Amino acid sequence: MKAAALTRARWWGWPLLALAGLICAPATLIVHGVQAPVEDVLNLLISLSFIGCGLIAWSRQPDNRVGAVMILFGSFRGIAALLLGTGTALGITVGILLKDATILLFVVLLLLFPDGRLTSRRDRWILLPAVLAYFPLELVWMAFLPTEDPAVPANLLQISSDAAVADAVDTVQRVLIIGSQMVLAAVLTRRWWRASAPGRQLLMPALAGAVALASFTFLLGVDKLAEQVPEWLVWAFFVTFTAVPIAMLVQMVRARLAHASVGDLLVDLQQDPAPDRLEGALARVLRDPTLTIAFWLPEYESYAALDGRPMAVTADAPGRAATPIDREGRRIAVLLHDEALLSDPGLLDAVAAAAAFSLENGRLQAELRARLDELRSSRTRIIEAAQDERRRLERNLHDGAQQRLVTMSLELAMLEAQFATDDGARKQIGQLRSELASSLDELRELARGLHPAVLSDHGLEVALEGLVARTPLPVVLHMQLEDRLPATHEVAAFYLVSESLTNVAKYADASSVSVDIARADGHLVVEVADNGCGGATTDNGSGLRGLADRVEALDGRLRVWSPEGGGTRVRADIPCS
Numbered sequence: 181m182k183a184a185a186l187t188r189a190r191w192w193g194w195p196l197l198a199l200a201g202l203i204c205a206p207a208t209l210i211v212h213g214v215q216a217p218v219e220d221v222l223n224l225l226i227s228l229s230f231i232g233c234g235l236i237a238w239s240r241q242p243d244n245r246v247g248a249v250m251i252l253f254g255s256f257r258g259i260a261a262l263l264l265g266t267g268t269a270l271g272i273t274v275g276i277l278l279k280d281a282t283i284l285l286f287v288v289l290l291l292l293f294p295d296g297r298l299t300s301r302r303d304r305w306i307l308l309p310a311v312l313a314y315f316p317l318e319l320v321w322m323a324f325l326p327t328e329d330p331a332v333p334a335n336l337l338q339i340s341s342d343a344a345v346a347d348a349v350d351t352v353q354r355v356l357i358i359g360s361q362m363v364l365a366a367v368l369t370r371r372w373w374r375a376s377a378p379g380r381q382l383l384m385p386a387l388a389g390a391v392a393l394a395s396f397t398f399l400l401g402v403d404k405l406a407e408q409v410p411e412w413l414v415w416a417f418f419v420t421f422t423a424v425p426i427a428m429l430v431q432m433v434r435a436r437l438a439h440a441s442v443g444d445l446l447v448d449l450q451q452d453p454a455p456d457r458l459e460g461a462l463a464r465v466l467r468d469p470t471l472t473i474a475f476w477l478p479e480y481e482s483y484a485a486l487d488g489r490p491m492a493v494t495a496d497a498p499g500r501a502a503t504p505i506d507r508e509g510r511r512i513a514v515l516l517h518d519e520a521l522l523s524d525p526g527l528l529d530a531v532a533a534a535a536a537f538s539l540e541n542g543r544l545q546a547e548l549r550a551r552l553d554e555l556r557s558s559r560t561r562i563i564e565a566a567q568d569e570r571r572r573l574e575r576n577l578h579d580g581a582q583q584r585l586v587t588m589s590l591e592l593a594m595l596e597a598q599f600a601t602d603d604g605a606r607k608q609i610g611q612l613r614s615e616l617a618s619s620l621d622e623l624r625e626l627a628r629g630l631h632p633a634v635l636s637d638h639g640l641e642v643a644l645e646g647l648v649a650r651t652p653l654p655v656v657l658h659m660q661l662e663d664r665l666p667a668t669h670e671v672a673a674f675y676l677v678s679e680s681l682t683n684v685a686k687y688a689d690a691s692s693v694s695v696d697i698a699r700a701d702g703h704l705v706v707e708v709a710d711n712g713c714g715g716a717t718t719d720n721g722s723g724l725r726g727l728a729d730r731v732e733a734l735d736g737r738l739r740v741w742s743p744e745g746g747g748t749r750v751r752a753d754i755p756c757s
Contacts, residue, residue: 194238194251201231201255204262222418223261230254233425237432244296246289246432250425253285273335276322280314283357286393286421287364293386293428295522306367309360313353321349358398365394375499375520382520385427392420458538459486465531468518473539475546476511483514486542488549505532505539513539640670644677644695651681653693660698669756672730673697673706676738679727680708680750688712688748704736704756709749716742716750724750 205227209220234250241247256278263275287310291303298304319337326341327334334341368390372383396417463471474483474491483493493502493514501522503515521528532539635643641659648655665673677695684690690712698705716724717740727750728738736754 194248195235197255198231198235198251201227201251201258203258205231205254205258208258208261208265222415222422223257225422226418227254227258227261229422230257230425233429237429241296241432244432246292246294246296246428249285249289249292250428253282253289254425256285257282267333269333269336272333273322273337276335277318280318284310284314286389287361289428290364290368290386290390290393294382294431294520302367306360306364309356313356313360317349317353317356321346321353324349358394361390361394361397365390375518382431385424385431388420388427389424392417392424458535458542462515462531462535466517466521466528468521471515471517473542474514474516475539475543476513477543477547477550478511479547480550484546484550486546486549488546488551488553503528503532505536507536507540512536512543635670635674636667639664640673640697643670643674644697647674647678647681648695651693652685653681653690655681656692656694658694658696658698662699665699665704665756668734669704669754672734672736672752672754673704675730676706676727676750676752677708679724683716683724684708684710684712684748687716688714690747699756702755702757704754705751706754707749707751709747711747714742714744714746714748716740716748727752 205224209224230250231254234247234252234254236247237244237250238247260275260278260282263271263278266272266275284307287307291298291306322335322337323339324342324345325335325338326343326346327338365387368383368387372380372387375383399413459471459473462473463469473486474493475486477484480490483491485491493516499519501517501519503517503521504511505513505515515528515532517528641661644657644659648657664670677697681693681695684693688710690710693708693710696705696707696709724738724740731738731752731754734754736752738750738752740748740750742748
């Protein structure tokens with residue numbers, strides 16, 4: 181019962197205080213008359229601006245203390261102006277204290293904006309000099325403040341009229357106030373500078389208010405400068421103070437509108453839940469174009485982007501933050517976003533809940549693509565390992581068996597010379613040399629098929645020229661390569677041409693073949709075309725299937741056009757930056 185009563189009292193307390201300020205602010209002009217029209221009107225506008233914006237902010241976000249501080253500032257300012265004009269000791273005393281409190285409240289407001297909390301211990305240290313200046317020292321100053329007009333009663337706290345003591349206390353107050361407000365402006369400037377574009381937009385009202393307050397206090401706090409301040413500059417400061425609560429309210433309303441757009445996000449994702457649209461949709465709702473999504477892949481125990489590539493998740497960069505997203509107790513993703521969004525955790529929670537299903541779909545897609553990348557990498561490693569083994573076998577055959585066969589051929593030639601008079605022996609030795617030469621040719625052909633050494637030593641063009649020269653068909657070779665290709669691409673292109681020419685010679689019944697190799701738009705294009713009978717296929721068991729695997733392992737694509745009776749065209753497109 182007591183808790184309910186306390187809640188009702190708190191609920192009605194702020195509107196009642198605002199009502200008091202709204203009554204007192206214009207009543208000052210009515211009761212005491214207009215002394216300086218422009219200044220009086222601007223003072224009235226400041227009070228009304230803070231009270232009105234504070235009521236709206238408090239009603240929309242009652243847990244955010246920014247609205248309450250605005251109401252306090254505007255109401256205290258209006259009440260203080262009315263009390264100071266009463267000419268009574270009580271009115272003057274309370275009016276001075278309330279007017280001092282408004283400056284302190286303005287500093288508090290700047291530090292609380294936008295989330296209603298002091299962000300660090302440093303903020304409390306900034307408040308300390310201002311608190312000392314406006315309350316303990318202010319009470320001492322009022323205790324010795326002399327009364328200049330005998331018709332005006334002294335304040336209730338006066339114990340002695342001593343101008344020297346009052347002036348000394350006033351000097352200390354000015355130093356503390358100017359110093360603390362300069363530090364405040366520097367801290368908010370640094371906070372604004374380190375923020376991203378959305379964060380800077382959000383913090384701009386607080387920064388403008390801090391700079392205006394520090395400048396205004398400095399100019400009016402130094403006697404020599406105060407005498408030279410033009411009137412238009414004073415008006416500019418008043419206008420700035422009037423605009424600060426309005427700008428703060430606009431930023432808070434924009435954040436509230438973002439909450440309302442969560443429903444639109446849910447409808448949008450239901451109509452088109454494609455994961456590749458998710459990041460852009462969240463960025464629009466949260467008004468953060470820098471937002472990115474990292475999906476958690478439990479199988480790999482790491483984060484990845486939607487395309488499956490590993491992604492580092494860190495919020496160490498200035499102005500960045502990471503918000504984890506869980507679904508049914510499982511981590512599915514992390515949002516990497518501007519630090520300013522942490523001021524409204526409810527918005528982040530609402531967006532995460534609305535997009536949870538799409539985030540789960542995105543996580544599954546990222547996991548699938550990661551597996552495909554792993555499969556592609558595995559296939560590439562297998563092909564590279566096979567190629568390394570081919571190269572090793574070719575080297576062993578060249579350095580081992582081929583050399584021994586050559587040595588044997590030389591020894592048979594020497595032996596044949598020794599039996600120059602024995603026709604039978606010479607005939608047998610000749611047959612052995614012929615068979616040995618055939619075996620050596622076959623072994624060389626086998627070694628060349630495993631891995632052509634000329635490809636590694638002299639490049640693709642020389643290797644293909646040798647291959648074309650050995651082909652039992654007219655072959656037209658066109659190459660447009662300015663520089664050598666990566667080794668993997670040269671090997672893929674060579675075997676594609678080699679296998680294609682072998683198939684043409686064996687099965688195509690063709691009379692001519694063309695081979696075109698070019699590098700264009702970041703791709704290596706290899707095309708082999710003949711005028712044979714067609715009917716080639718990449719089905720299982722075909723040599724073209726192995727070529728397709730080799731090309732696809734390099735993220736390329738192999739296509740075959742082979743209509744019956746219309747010849748065959750094999751084309752490979754391989755990325756080659």
